[in-house]
Amino acid sequence: MEDIxxxxxxxxxxxxxxxxxxDIKLKVPQSGYIDVKRFENIFKDIISGEEFIYSSLxxxxxxxxxxxxxxxxxxxxxxxxxxxxxDFKVIEKQDEKIDxxxxxxxxxxxxxxxxxxxxxxKLGVDVQRIIVASVPLNVDDMKKINPxxxxxxxxxxxxxxxxIHNDINRKIQSINPEKIIVLAEGDLNGQLIGKRAExxxxxxxxxxxxxxxxxxxxxxxxxxxx
Numbered sequence: 001m002e003d004i005x006x007x008x009x010x011x012x013x014x015x016x017x018x019x020x021x022x023d024i025k026l027k028v029p030q031s032g033y034i035d036v037k038r039f040e041n042i043f044k045d046i047i048s049g050e051e052f053i054y055s056s057l058x059x060x061x062x063x064x065x066x067x068x069x070x071x072x073x074x075x076x077x078x079x080x081x082x083x084x085x086x087d088f089k090v091i092e093k094q095d096e097k098i099d100x101x102x103x104x105x106x107x108x109x110x111x112x113x114x115x116x117x118x119x120x121x122k123l124g125v126d127v128q129r130i131i132v133a134s135v136p137l138n139v140d141d142m143k144k145i146n147p148x149x150x151x152x153x154x155x156x157x158x159x160x161x162x163x164i165h166n167d168i169n170r171k172i173q174s175i176n177p178e179k180i181i182v183l184a185e186g187d188l189n190g191q192l193i194g195k196r197a198e199x200x201x202x203x204x205x206x207x208x209x210x211x212x213x214x215x216x217x218x219x220x221x222x223x224x225x226x
Contacts, residue, residue, distance in 0.1 A: 030089040038080040045080070049073035098216045100124030107223065108177035110168065110197055112184035116211050120183070123216050129175060131167050135160050136189065137196035145188055168201065181226055185209050 052070045056062055062070055086093035100123050109130045111117055117130050136142060139158045142149055171177070180203040184190030187209075194205035204226040208214075 025091070026085075027090055032088040035084060035087060038083055042077045042080045045073040045077035049077070098124070098220065100216055100219065101126050103220060103223065104129060106175075106178040108168075108171050108175055108180045110180065110182045110184075110193070110203060111211075112190050112193055116183055116214075119212055119214050120219075123214065123219055125219075129171070129177070131164065131171060133164050133193050133197075135164070136192045137161060137164065137200065138192075141192040141196065144192065165200075172201070179204060179223070179226055181206060181222065183208075183211055183214075183222075185211065 049070055052062065052066065053060065056066075082091060083093075085091045104125050107129060109120060109125065110133055111120070111130065112133055114132055114134075117127070117132050120130050121127050135157050136145070139154055139161050142154060142157055172180075180197065180201050182190075182194045182197045182203050182205045184193050184205075184207055186207040190207050194203070194207060197203035198205055206222050206226070
C-alpha cells in the first residue's frame, strides 16, 4: 500500500511539473454547479496532510518518502480546487492524461463481462492484467443463480470454472500482483464472483452497475480505496 501511495505521489508531482510553465489567469466567476464530492475531497486531503504536522513534531522535518506523500495530498487538493475553479470558468479546464498502464502494473482485475474488459482496456489497463470470469468461480453457485439448471449443463460450466481458475493462478504466478480487484455488477452473479474471489484469492470486491461508464479517475479512486 505504501508503494502505491508513493507511486501516486510521484505521478502527481510529475503532473504538477508538467503544468508549471503555464500562467494561470483568473477570470470573473460564471454560474456553475458545485461538485460536492470534489469539495469534500479537498478537506480530506488537507486533513491527511495535516497529520504530518503532528507526526513530524518537534522539528517538522520530513524524509524524502514522507515529503512525497505529504506533497501528494496538497497537489491532490489543488487539483480538486482547480477543477472547481474551472467549473465556474475562473480558470481554463486542463486536459490531463493518466498513465493507467503504469498505475495498474501491480494489479490483477477480475471482471464479469467482456464489455467491462473493453472498458478497462480503453482506459489503458494492460489486457494481460484482466481476467473475465463469465461464470461464477464455484460451479455450485450456478444453482443459486439458476436453481433449475440441468445437471448436464453443469458439466460444461465446471470446465469453464476450471479454466478461469487456471488463468487466475497463471496470472498470479507471472504478474505477482499486489492487489486483486473484482469489478462486477451488483447482481447475484457479481456478488458470487466477488465472494469466491475474496475467499480463494483474497480479492478486493467492487460492485457497481455503471461499470461501462467507468472513468480513469474512478478507477484510480477504486485502487486508492482498496
